[in-house]
Amino acid sequence: MKLLDDLFSIVSCHSGEDGVEYAVRLNPEHFIYRAHFPGMPITPGVCILQMCIELLGKWCGMPLVLECAKNIKFLRVIVPDKNPDLRCLIGKICREEGQVRCQISVMGGDDLYAKLSLICQRVD
16 A cells, blocks of 8 residues: 555655655545544554655655565654654665665654664565
């Protein structure tokens, strides 16, 4: 399930020597928040993971799927109507033979919401 331009949208993208930073905005009206959880919506961890994979694929210019998650830590819940604006910092990017490895931090202001170390595979 593709989440870009549905659950979230890209506000800006800045790349530098250390990697790339995407500013994204969640859509608090997305249908998933009606089920997760009614009256107290939070962003599901699997959606945070998929968002990061899609952003990495966008930066690499190719669709990706998750091959291996070396480490995933969800440190705080993301409440879409209270903190819809996030930054996804993608660093330590290593591309080789259709595979991409990276580390991603999902931030809101100064708060760290999630840290992920991923290995993704190019979709042919």
